Amino acid sequence: MRIIPQIETPVSENYINFEENLIKLLGGIEKTGLDNQNAGQDSPRIILEQNFGVNGLLLCKDLKDKQGNLNIAYAFNMRDKNRISILSDLITLKQIGVKDIIVSEGIHPLKTVFNAAKPVYDVDILGITSILKRGFMNYLEGIVDKDEADFFNLGAVVSASTAVDGLKVKKLINIGADRFIINYTGKNPDENIIKYIKSEKKEVFLYVKESYIDNSPEDFIKANWRLNLDGIIIKITDEKANVFTRQ
Amino acid sequence: MFLTEKKDVKEIDEALSRYKKIGIIGCASCASVCLTGGSKEVGEMEKHLAASGKEVTFTISIDEPCDKRVLKEDIRFVEDEMEDTEAVVVLSCGTGVQTIGEFIGKKVVAGTDSKYIAQTEHIGEYNALCGGCDECRLNFTGGVCTITLCPKGLLNGPCEGHNGVNCEVYEDKECVFMKSYDLMKKYSEEENLSKIFNPRDYGLSVKRTKI
Numbered sequence: 001m002r003i004i005p006q007i008e009t010p011v012s013e014n015y016i017n018f019e020e021n022l023i024k025l026l027g028g029i030e031k032t033g034l035d036n037q038n039a040g041q042d043s044p045r046i047i048l049e050q051n052f053g054v055n056g057l058l059l060c061k062d063l064k065d066k067q068g069n070l071n072i073a074y075a076f077n078m079r080d081k082n083r084i085s086i087l088s089d090l091i092t093l094k095q096i097g098v099k100d101i102i103v104s105e106g107i108h109p110l111k112t113v114f115n116a117a118k119p120v121y122d123v124d125i126l127g128i129t130s131i132l133k134r135g136f137m138n139y140l141e142g143i144v145d146k147d148e149a150d151f152f153n154l155g156a157v158v159s160a161s162t163a164v165d166g167l168k169v170k171k172l173i174n175i176g177a178d179r180f181i182i183n184y185t186g187k188n189p190d191e192n193i194i195k196y197i198k199s200e201k202k203e204v205f206l207y208v209k210e211s212y213i214d215n216s217p218e219d220f221i222k223a224n225w226r227l228n229l230d231g232i233i234i235k236i237t238d239e240k241a242n243v244f245t246r247q
Numbered sequence: 248m249f250l251t252e253k254k255d256v257k258e259i260d261e262a263l264s265r266y267k268k269i270g271i272i273g274c275a276s277c278a279s280v281c282l283t284g285g286s287k288e289v290g291e292m293e294k295h296l297a298a299s300g301k302e303v304t305f306t307i308s309i310d311e312p313c314d315k316r317v318l319k320e321d322i323r324f325v326e327d328e329m330e331d332t333e334a335v336v337v338l339s340c341g342t343g344v345q346t347i348g349e350f351i352g353k354k355v356v357a358g359t360d361s362k363y364i365a366q367t368e369h370i371g372e373y374n375a376l377c378g379g380c381d382e383c384r385l386n387f388t389g390g391v392c393t394i395t396l397c398p399k400g401l402l403n404g405p406c407e408g409h410n411g412v413n414c415e416v417y418e419d420k421e422c423v424f425m426k427s428y429d430l431m432k433k434y435s436e437e438e439n440l441s442k443i444f445n446p447r448d449y450g451l452s453v454k455r456t457k458i
Contacts, residue, residue: 079399083446105406108398108416119399126403127446136445161411164428168403171443183407 001221002043002231003035006075006207007239009053018054019063021239022046026070029244034217042153043203043231044073044100050080052114057089061096073155074098077106082122083131087139090132094151102181103128104157125156126171133176155179157207160189169193173200181233184208194227203230210236210243217243248276248366249340250373251283251359259336260299262356266334269301270325272347273308274339280367283359284308284338292336292358304332312343318350329353363395381451387439389430396423402444 005025010018026045029035037045048063050056060072074093081089093101103125109117123131130136132152156172159165160182169180180197182189184206197204206229213220213234221232236242263269271292278284289306296303305328309321322329329335334354337344341361348355365373378395384402385392394400398416404424408415414422431439 105399105401105404105408107408110398110416111408121399121401122449123446124399124401124403126443130443130445157407159405159407159409159411162405162409162425162428164405164424167428167440168405171403171441175443185408185410187411 001036001039001225001229002205003029003032003217003221004044004047004073004205004231004233005029005242005244006047006049006233006235007237008049008051009056009059011053015054015059015062018239019059019066022063023067025236025239025242025244032217032244034221039230042071044071046070047073047075047100047102047233049075049235050077057092057096060093060098064096064098071100072098073100073102075102075104077104078121078124078128079106079109079119082120083128083139086123086128087131090140090152099151100153100155102155102157102179104181104183126168126175129154129156129172129177130175150176150178153178155181155205157181157183159183159185160193161185161187162190166190166193166196169197173197173202177202179203179205179230181205181207184212186212189227191227194229198228205229205231205233207233207235210234213243248280248364248373249342250281250362250365250375251278251340252281252362253283253288254358254360256295259356259358263296263301263334263336266354267302268304268331268333269296270304270329270332270335271296271306272312272335272337272339272343273306274312274337274343275308275310278339278343278359279308280370281365281373282370288338292338296336304328312337312339313346315346315350318346322350381447381449384444387436387442387444389427389434389436389439391423391427391430393423393427402447 048056048059056074060074063070063072105125109115109119131139132154154177156177158169158180180202194204206224217234234243271289273286273289274284286308289308293303293306305325307325309318311317329351334356336356336358337347338358344355344357363375364377364379366376367373375395377392380394393402393404397404399406405422406415409422412421414420
């Protein structure tokens with residue numbers, strides 16, 4: 001099972017220091033022995049999430065330049081950008097060689113400190129998947145060749161607790177989503193949805209905020225071992241002090 | 248019905264600060280139902296303006312001030328007073344305000360905030376059910392509008408933030424996609440359950456400004 005940290009790009013910290021600390025963090029995770037890198041070698045080792053911080057594309061590029069072999073995924077949401085801006089990001093990601101993207105609808109601004117912000121939601125994650133994988137509206141014609149349509153490994157963040165979640169997963173599989181990231185909200189996900197995803201030969205990860213991990217990451221992994229996941233993505237808020245570094 | 252709410256009267260007073268002779272037009276349709284522009288509210292505004300030292304030149308409630316044909320007929324009842332009027336407070340939705348402003352060619356001041364197309368539960372209690380967006384998708388969703396009822400306006404939900412039953416944003420309300428699913432199941436609309444909505448064409452929303 002892979003253990004992958006996900007972190008938002010820094011707000012006030014210098015990005016060069018941030019990158020250095022990320023590398024130390026990855027070294028620390030490796031030392032714990034929790035991350036089985038042989039299980040899913042194509043999986044990203046770290047996920048950089050774009051929120052209210054330094055431009056994530058810049059960070060992906062800089063980290064790739066400094067750590068050539070580091071497999072980075074770029075996570076973004078449908079809340080903050082319209083289709084033009086998203087396509088611009090995808091074109092940039094392709095040019096800098098970042099193949100792994102993770103898309104979510106994104107938490108509504110009303111539930112954040114930016115509660116007066118206008119959310120975008122121009123396209124939803126099925127919409128962006130159909131643009132990428134089905135060539136919807138030919139937005140990427142001439143930019144991504146047909147034989148390169150699978151350039152991106154698209155991970156879709158979903159909930160997996162109800163029948164309607166299962167339906168959304170099925171639709172995402174039908175239009176070509178590559179991976180599924182199940183948002184853990186404190187309740188166990190529906191194992192049948194996970195089984196269905198696995199039966200379709202798609203990878204499935206559990207996404208958990210570190211605040212949900214009461215004890216150690218090891219305990220959390222053990223508690224969810226029966227789900228037969230490909231990995232657990234742990235959202236950390238501080239690359240220096242987090243669930244991996246605390247004693 | 249189009250729901251409006253009363254504006255803070257300070258904003259109205261400020262907008263009228265340069266004017267002395269004021270007319271008041273209410274809406275006897277939607278704004279009347281939601282208690283923002285009926286004859287009672289027109290009377291209240293008249294009293295307020297008079298107490299503020301303004302000269303109220305006329306008051307009138309028009310059945311549908313958003314309908315130019317009705318407006319043209321009804322405004323004749325106050326055409327003499329209108330001559331001597333500097334500004335008009337309009338107690339209707341934004342469409343009524345703009346229609347009247349265009350028609351009379353005088354300063355108009357909106358007395359309400361326009362909200363949304365609403366279902367009336369009781370007088371004073373309304374539910375937003377329609378955003379008047381562009382292509383209506385109710386035939387494919389079990390008859391509930393996910394664009395209006397989902398705070399994210401998603402076509403293909405639910406989002407990842409619900410808790411298994413309720414909405415991420417309005418935690419005391421059921422996620423509309425759960426309701427939509429249940430209704431499609433109830434009506435055996437299997438084809439709609441598997442339907443994937445393409446991203447909206449916002450070009451249609453621009454075009455609709457003139458149909």
